Amino acid sequence: MKKLIVMIVAVFVVTEVAAHHFYSKFPITLKGYTGDKTNSVSYSGQIARHVLHDSLKKLAGKGDGGSNAAEIEAQMMKYFKGSKEDLDIIAPKTKGDFKIKQTTLNQISKGKNLSGKTYKGVINGWPGQMTGPEVIEFMIKKAARTKGGFDPATGYNYPQLISKFAMGAVFYNQAVDNYLDEKMAPGSKTNDMPYKDGAYYTYKEHAWDEAFGYWGAVSHGLGLSAKQNYDITKMKDMAAADQNKDGVVDLKSEYNFAHAYYASSFDKGGKTNYYNTVTQAFLDGRKIIAGAKGEKLSSSEKAALQGHIAVINANWEKVIAESVFKYAGSVYKDIVKLEENYSDKAFSTYAKHWGELKGFALALQTGKSNLGETAVKLNRLTGMGPVLMNASQVTGVDSAGNYIKEEAQSWGEFKLHMLKIQKLMVEKFGVKAKGNDMLADMSSLASKVGSSDSAEND
Amino acid sequence: MLEYIGDIFHHFVDPKKRVFLGYIALSILIAILWLVFLKKKRLKSAIFKVFDKKILLSGSAISDYKMFLINRVLMLILSPYLLTQLAVATFFYYSLLSIPLSGLISFLNDTPAIVVAILFTFVFFTFDDFTKYWVHRWMHKWPVLWALHKVHHSAETLNPITVYRTHPLEGILFSLRGAFSQGTVISTFFFIFGDKVDLVTILGVNFLVFSFHVAGSNLRHSHIDIKYWVWLEKILISPAQHQLHHSLDERHYDKNFGAALAIWDWIFGSLHHSEDIDNLKLGVEDNDFDPNSITELYLKPMKEISDIASESLSSLKSLNKIFKI
Numbered sequence: 001m002k003k004l005i006v007m008i009v010a011v012f013v014v015t016e017v018a019a020h021h022f023y024s025k026f027p028i029t030l031k032g033y034t035g036d037k038t039n040s041v042s043y044s045g046q047i048a049r050h051v052l053h054d055s056l057k058k059l060a061g062k063g064d065g066g067s068n069a070a071e072i073e074a075q076m077m078k079y080f081k082g083s084k085e086d087l088d089i090i091a092p093k094t095k096g097d098f099k100i101k102q103t104t105l106n107q108i109s110k111g112k113n114l115s116g117k118t119y120k121g122v123i124n125g126w127p128g129q130m131t132g133p134e135v136i137e138f139m140i141k142k143a144a145r146t147k148g149g150f151d152p153a154t155g156y157n158y159p160q161l162i163s164k165f166a167m168g169a170v171f172y173n174q175a176v177d178n179y180l181d182e183k184m185a186p187g188s189k190t191n192d193m194p195y196k197d198g199a200y201y202t203y204k205e206h207a208w209d210e211a212f213g214y215w216g217a218v219s220h221g222l223g224l225s226a227k228q229n230y231d232i233t234k235m236k237d238m239a240a241a242d243q244n245k246d247g248v249v250d251l252k253s254e255y256n257f258a259h260a261y262y263a264s265s266f267d268k269g270g271k272t273n274y275y276n277t278v279t280q281a282f283l284d285g286r287k288i289i290a291g292a293k294g295e296k297l298s299s300s301e302k303a304a305l306q307g308h309i310a311v312i313n314a315n316w317e318k319v320i321a322e323s324v325f326k327y328a329g330s331v332y333k334d335i336v337k338l339e340e341n342y343s344d345k346a347f348s349t350y351a352k353h354w355g356e357l358k359g360f361a362l363a364l365q366t367g368k369s370n371l372g373e374t375a376v377k378l379n380r381l382t383g384m385g386p387v388l389m390n391a392s393q394v395t396g397v398d399s400a401g402n403y404i405k406e407e408a409q410s411w412g413e414f415k416l417h418m419l420k421i422q423k424l425m426v427e428k429f430g431v432k433a434k435g436n437d438m439l440a441d442m443s444s445l446a447s448k449v450g451s452s453d454s455a456e457n458d
Numbered sequence: 459m460l461e462y463i464g465d466i467f468h469h470f471v472d473p474k475k476r477v478f479l480g481y482i483a484l485s486i487l488i489a490i491l492w493l494v495f496l497k498k499k500r501l502k503s504a505i506f507k508v509f510d511k512k513i514l515l516s517g518s519a520i521s522d523y524k525m526f527l528i529n530r531v532l533m534l535i536l537s538p539y540l541l542t543q544l545a546v547a548t549f550f551y552y553s554l555l556s557i558p559l560s561g562l563i564s565f566l567n568d569t570p571a572i573v574v575a576i577l578f579t580f581v582f583f584t585f586d587d588f589t590k591y592w593v594h595r596w597m598h599k600w601p602v603l604w605a606l607h608k609v610h611h612s613a614e615t616l617n618p619i620t621v622y623r624t625h626p627l628e629g630i631l632f633s634l635r636g637a638f639s640q641g642t643v644i645s646t647f648f649f650i651f652g653d654k655v656d657l658v659t660i661l662g663v664n665f666l667v668f669s670f671h672v673a674g675s676n677l678r679h680s681h682i683d684i685k686y687w688v689w690l691e692k693i694l695i696s697p698a699q700h701q702l703h704h705s706l707d708e709r710h711y712d713k714n715f716g717a718a719l720a721i722w723d724w725i726f727g728s729l730h731h732s733e734d735i736d737n738l739k740l741g742v743e744d745n746d747f748d749p750n751s752i753t754e755l756y757l758k759p760m761k762e763i764s765d766i767a768s769e770s771l772s773s774l775k776s777l778n779k780i781f782k783i
Binding site: 053336411439443445448450457 | 478529536542547552553556590607625629632640641645646648652657663664718
């Protein structure tokens with residue numbers, strides 16, 4: 001009997017401690033709710049959008065060079081603008097033992113799209129002065145006409161451009177500029193109201209959950225290492241992903257998407273802790289809201305929540321800045337290789353990395369605050385397109401949507417721009433992980449030779 | 459507090475520094491061997507000679523030790539504000555990238571990493587030594603700089619700590635020289651060879667610097683006048699040659715500016731071979747100057763510089779008058 005009691009207590013303690021780290025179960029606090037729901041956490045709409053994004057990226061590489069352009073474009077538009085019919089999940093899909101629970105979008109959430117949630121401002125870093133949704137539509141049309149998503153004539157790699165930009169323009173923007181901004185600000189609906197009529201969660205609970213959903217972390221991510229979180233997205237660690245041990249990975253809570261995945265990729269280097277910092281801030285904020293028990297938030301609760309929002313905003317922005325830093329370094333290395341020895345493969349790798357750099361650079365500009373001069377510098381340094389082998393570069397689009405190319409800067413200058421981008425990310429965003437730091441070798445050599453800051457004669 | 463004290467004395471345990479205790483011990487050994495085998499002294503008297511109280515506890519030596527302590531504290535405070543070789547290297551690297559040179563040097567891409575590392579180590583050491591020669595020469599030739607460098611030359615006895623008998627403003631000039639010479643070499647090599655560039659080291663120290671110190675670099679500032687063969691003294695400065703550089707005798711003025719290599723003195727006409735002189739007189743001729751007063755060692759150069767400045771200003775004014783007339 002004693003043993004049984006000890007076991008029950010132990011199980012209870014373990015689950016309580018574990019639950020403490022989970023963003024999965026919070027009680028219903030909405031006053032007057034009479035339904036049978038017991039958990040107020042809900043962000044399946046956001047997961048559906050992550051899946052739309054992953055699938056869209058995959059489709060962007062399916063063009064065969066022209067003959068299937070119309071079909072691919074139409075398909076991509078369904079994933080961008082949404083569809084009345086249920087859509088197959090094109091990515092992420094089961095890979096070997098890494099079995100994904102859902103195969104169609106409606107198994108996650110119905111009627112979702114990306115276009116309606118894409119940042120509506122003008123995207124200055126992309127030719128044509130288009131708004132966010134216009135840029136993605138434009139890229140989709142171009143992508144459908146390429147072979148495998150890559151256009152050698154301009155150096156554009158559309159799957160990368162679309163994906164990295166959309167992650168910012170949809171997920172990052174929606175979270176930091178909408179859910180954690182306007183919907184938490186004075187004048188918005190209060191916590192004693194339902195999110196909408198008939199909902200079982202309060203306004204603040206759901207707004208907070210939606211922001212967390214866009215972040216993309218698994219519900220049990222805080223209990224995992226950065227490497228485990230990273231390997232979940234790489235589909236290499238089923239044990240870490242399958243939290244409830246039912247043998248399948250539930251995309252709704254057991255798969256790291258988008259920036260949460262990128263955060264883990266930097267954190268596994270050991271210099272940063274973005275994943276846990278942001279996820280913990282989300283969890284702590286959610287606890288504050290649950291603690292209000294369906295009443296309006298007090299001023300101290302609001303202030304505490306704003307503290308967590310500041311942490312989320314700053315660290316999320318840093319994750320994107322780290323990505324810009326890393327890919328600027330990749331582009332630099334690729335140019336060195338191209339200068340040594342040209343090959344089509346080396347060129348397409350360079351273009352792919354430039355696409356990632358460009359996408360993240362555009363994403364960085366879709367946050368809550370206007371980056372001002374930093375954005376102008378970043379856009380100029382990155383260029384509208386990668387410098388091509390004939391020393392030309394896309395500089396704009398004409399009224400028919402055709403790219404205009406002009407003589408570009410020298411390769412040396414373009415390499416220098418990449419270093420300046422890295423410097424800009426350090427100075428403006430304080431990046432720490434610094435993947436592909438092109439000046440790291442030089443600084444380690446400088447420390448090897450030692451300093452001469454000593455008053456000594458010879 | 460303990461941490462600061464550790465920082466002040468850190469040079470004694472840092473193999474990058476000349477006064478690293480291991481190098482000092484080796485210098486003592488070399489000195490004793492020299493006295494016993496070449497000067498035919500008894501071991502005991504050789505040891506007495508090396509640890510001569512009159513040298514190591516002279517008024518001049520005591521002021522060296524005081525300057526060591528004061529300068530270490532000053533440089534610890536100043537060092538975060540000094541230009542680093544990395545800043546210079548980054549600046550030069552950026553400048554090199556904007557010049558379309560990459561096509562011209564692409565034939566060097568296949569150079570093996572070991573060759574690059576050896577080349578870098580030699581060029582780094584040689585260029586550093588070359589700039590040391592010229593800065594040292596200017597310290598003697600330009601009155602404003604000599605006002606600072608005189609502090610070092612005011613030593614009347616020499617010991618390894620005399621290297622720290624350096625005016626802090628001179629220390630700042632030396633650090634700028636180091637940043638410039640090291641920064642340019644590092645950036646140029648990185649520009650040409652990329653991440654293949656490395657330094658050949660022993661105990662984490664450039665192996666050429668290490669060899670220089672192991673070979674008794676501390677004896678340059680000592681009373682042990684080790685001489686080399688004439689041919690070798692054209693390549694490497696012997697301790698006796700550097701001691702002549704500190705001599706009061708006019709014949710020795712402005713000779714042997716070199717740090718490790720004598721070739722610069724040889725090429726630019728300032729080489730002086732070692733001589734057999736007993737009781738070489740060291741120091742500077744300056745009647746207003748007390749070489750053992752710490753206050754004077756720090757303040758006198760400033761006064762002298764301001765005098766030089768006001769003199770030049772007044773001569774400028776008189777020139778102006780002449781032209782107006």
